Amino acid sequence: MTDIRPYPLSNLHATSRSHHDALSDLLDDDTMYRITSLIDRESFPATGLPSGTWAGASMLEVGAGAGSVAQKMRYLVGDTGRVVALDLHPAIEPDGNLEVVQLDLLSDEPLPEGPFHLIHARLTLGHLPPRKAITARLIDRLVPGGWLCLEDFRARRENIAVVGADAEIVEEFQRTVGRKVFDAHGTDPGWAPGMHQTLTDLGMTGVETRTFSSYWGGGNAGARFLTAIHAQTYDKVLAAGMDKARLDRVPEIMAQPATLIHGHEVFSVVAQRG
Numbered sequence: 001m002t003d004i005r006p007y008p009l010s011n012l013h014a015t016s017r018s019h020h021d022a023l024s025d026l027l028d029d030d031t032m033y034r035i036t037s038l039i040d041r042e043s044f045p046a047t048g049l050p051s052g053t054w055a056g057a058s059m060l061e062v063g064a065g066a067g068s069v070a071q072k073m074r075y076l077v078g079d080t081g082r083v084v085a086l087d088l089h090p091a092i093e094p095d096g097n098l099e100v101v102q103l104d105l106l107s108d109e110p111l112p113e114g115p116f117h118l119i120h121a122r123l124t125l126g127h128l129p130p131r132k133a134i135t136a137r138l139i140d141r142l143v144p145g146g147w148l149c150l151e152d153f154r155a156r157r158e159n160i161a162v163v164g165a166d167a168e169i170v171e172e173f174q175r176t177v178g179r180k181v182f183d184a185h186g187t188d189p190g191w192a193p194g195m196h197q198t199l200t201d202l203g204m205t206g207v208e209t210r211t212f213s214s215y216w217g218g219g220n221a222g223a224r225f226l227t228a229i230h231a232q233t234y235d236k237v238l239a240a241g242m243d244k245a246r247l248d249r250v251p252e253i254m255a256q257p258a259t260l261i262h263g264h265e266v267f268s269v270v271a272q273r274g
């Protein structure tokens, strides 16, 4: 029987480290800017924290993976703060003010005890069909005035190639893995652009969305990310009908300096619990 559990990737795969390292290189600067800039908001003191600093805060990192964001949060909250990194298969060890929780968000297991001043989830909820219910459970773990930051890809399924003689092969891979693997396993490409309205519907205030994206190729972080996805989904993409000779060439094409494709657009939404 086909395995159709949501999230077709795995932190237990040999390429998990390079997958997470590439995501960190690709996204952490923007993520940390979003989180740190919240302290300048007029409404920040509603968290109950002293104005202008995350020092002493409690933060929850959801779908922490290898924990690059959780590690950066530790420096924001300092020795008097607390960071909890949650994942189905955490690839990070507890250390000092960092706790690690192994938890399946698709189960009824209770979320880590809060309350938290900030909860962040990146590239995780879009994969999990009960995403709105999980979001409501996360909001429930925030202090009044606490912040939720959700970040997810609006996965590109068309007009992907930018330049490069063989970029159309990567385009075919991206289209196939997107539709036949991720979407078939429950990933919702409409989740990211809909997060703003979802958070409004759930009663959050000050909801704000920003988007950003980059070209992937020439061996850059986006190319390394796509190469790890290729390794982790290879059998499924082959079974979905992509020609093996073309599929085999994807990593080599993404490493070529002449190849550029449109990376997925990231939606970054921040909102405050009223």
Ligand SMILES: C[S@@+](CC[C@H](N)C(=O)[O-])C[C@H]1O[C@@H](n2cnc3c(N)ncnc32)[C@H](O)[C@@H]1O
Binding pocket: 006, 007, 010, 011, 020, 023, 024, 062, 063, 064, 065, 066, 086, 087, 088, 089, 103, 104, 105, 106, 121, 122, 123, 124, 127, 128
């Ligand atoms: C694409 S990775 C993103 C990792 C990290 N948030 C980042 O953006 O770099 C998705 C993460 O969600 C985790 N995940 C997938 N399904 C999960 C579940 N049911 N419960 C908890 N975590 C899950 C995976 O193990 C993985 O670490």
